Amino acid sequence: MYIKKILIGIALLGLVVAAYFSYFVYTTMFVSNTAFNNERAYIYVSSNDTYDSVREQLEPLLKDIDKFDALAKQKKYVSNIKAGRFEITKGMNNNAIINSIRSRNLPLTISFNNQESLEKLAGRVAQQIEADSLSLLTAMTDSGFLSQNNFSEATALGMYIPNSYEFFWNSSAETFRSRMLKEYNRFWSDSRKRKAKAIGFSQDEVIALASIVYEESKQASEQPRIAGVYMNRLKIGMPLQADPTLKFAAYKLPQYKNTIIKRVLNSHKSINSPYNTYTNRGLPPGLIAMPDISAIDAVLNYEKHNYLYFVADAQRLGYHKFSKTLSEHNVKAREYHAYLNSQGINK
Structure with missing residues (x-):
C-alpha cells in the first residue's frame, strides 16, 4: 500500500512536471512576444554581428527576452x-x-x-545599405576595375545611372558596384547605342555632355533644346562656353573650397583646367556631375535648331531664353545680369 502511494505520487509529480514543461514550451514558442504598437518593426543585422548585438536590438521590441533567449539557444x-x-x-x-x-x-x-562626385555618391549609398562610405568609395575608384570596364577616374561617376534599385541591406561595396555595372550595361540598350553612334559620340561623351545639360537646366522639357545648342557649337568648332564647367573647375581649387558660386565672373574664365570650356574646345575629359536620365536622353535626342546661345530667364527662373545671334543674346544677357544685380548676387 505504501509503495502504491509512492508510485501515485511520482506519477502525479511527473504529470505536474510535464504540464509545466508543456506550458513553458507553449509560452516560449507560440505565445505572442512583441511589445511594440506599430504593425511591424525591422532589425538590421550586420555581417559581423554576434547574438548579443542582435539581442540588443530585440530587447526593446519583446515582452520577455529571456524566453526568446531560451528558444534561440534551443534552435x-x-x-x-x-x-x-x-x-x-x-x-x-x-x-x-x-x-x-x-x-x-x-x-x-x-x-x-544629383550626386556631384563619387565621394558624395558613396556617402548617399552608405546611408541605405550596410557598406560604409569608405569601402564603397574604394570599390568605385579601384583602378583595376575601372580599366577592365573601360572607365577612367574622370568617367567613373557615369557608370552610376540615377534611379531606384532593389538591394539586400547587407550588400557589400563590391556587390553594389557590380550591380551598378550591370544596370549601366542594361541602360545602354541597342537603341541608345545606335543613337550615340549616329551623333558620333561614345557613351562617356554622351554622359559628359548630359552632365552639362543637366547642370544648366533641371527642366526635362528644355533639356533637348539646350543639348541642341551645344551640339551646334561643337559642329562649328565653337567652344562650349558652359558656365557649369567653370564652377566644376573652380571647386577643385583651394580658394573656392566650401564656397558657393552663384554668378560666373570673367575671373573664372581664366582658370587653368581641362574642364574650362571657354579656353578648351570640345567636350571636357569627363562628366561634371551625375546627369538625370532625362538629360542623357536629351543629348541622344537633341533638338535640331539654329540656336547658338541661351541665358537664364529672369521672368521664369529655371528656364532659359534662346538666341541665334550674339547681338540678340547680349540683349537678353544684359536683362539677366540686371536681375542678378538687383538681387545683390555679384559672385
Whole structure:
C-alpha cells in the first residue's frame, strides 16, 4: 500500500512536471512576444554581428527576452546569425521571430540622384545599405576595375545611372558596384547605342555632355533644346562656353573650397583646367556631375535648331531664353545680369 502511494505520487509529480514543461514550451514558442504598437518593426543585422548585438536590438521590441533567449539557444540561432534586414510583425511569437530573422532577409529600395562626385555618391549609398562610405568609395575608384570596364577616374561617376534599385541591406561595396555595372550595361540598350553612334559620340561623351545639360537646366522639357545648342557649337568648332564647367573647375581649387558660386565672373574664365570650356574646345575629359536620365536622353535626342546661345530667364527662373545671334543674346544677357544685380548676387 505504501509503495502504491509512492508510485501515485511520482506519477502525479511527473504529470505536474510535464504540464509545466508543456506550458513553458507553449509560452516560449507560440505565445505572442512583441511589445511594440506599430504593425511591424525591422532589425538590421550586420555581417559581423554576434547574438548579443542582435539581442540588443530585440530587447526593446519583446515582452520577455529571456524566453526568446531560451528558444534561440534551443534552435541554435545564437551560433548561426544571419546578416540582413528582417521584419518582425506585431503579435509574432518567438518561433516565428526566429524563423524570420534566420531566413527571411528582406530587400529594400535604395535611390540616388544629383550626386556631384563619387565621394558624395558613396556617402548617399552608405546611408541605405550596410557598406560604409569608405569601402564603397574604394570599390568605385579601384583602378583595376575601372580599366577592365573601360572607365577612367574622370568617367567613373557615369557608370552610376540615377534611379531606384532593389538591394539586400547587407550588400557589400563590391556587390553594389557590380550591380551598378550591370544596370549601366542594361541602360545602354541597342537603341541608345545606335543613337550615340549616329551623333558620333561614345557613351562617356554622351554622359559628359548630359552632365552639362543637366547642370544648366533641371527642366526635362528644355533639356533637348539646350543639348541642341551645344551640339551646334561643337559642329562649328565653337567652344562650349558652359558656365557649369567653370564652377566644376573652380571647386577643385583651394580658394573656392566650401564656397558657393552663384554668378560666373570673367575671373573664372581664366582658370587653368581641362574642364574650362571657354579656353578648351570640345567636350571636357569627363562628366561634371551625375546627369538625370532625362538629360542623357536629351543629348541622344537633341533638338535640331539654329540656336547658338541661351541665358537664364529672369521672368521664369529655371528656364532659359534662346538666341541665334550674339547681338540678340547680349540683349537678353544684359536683362539677366540686371536681375542678378538687383538681387545683390555679384559672385
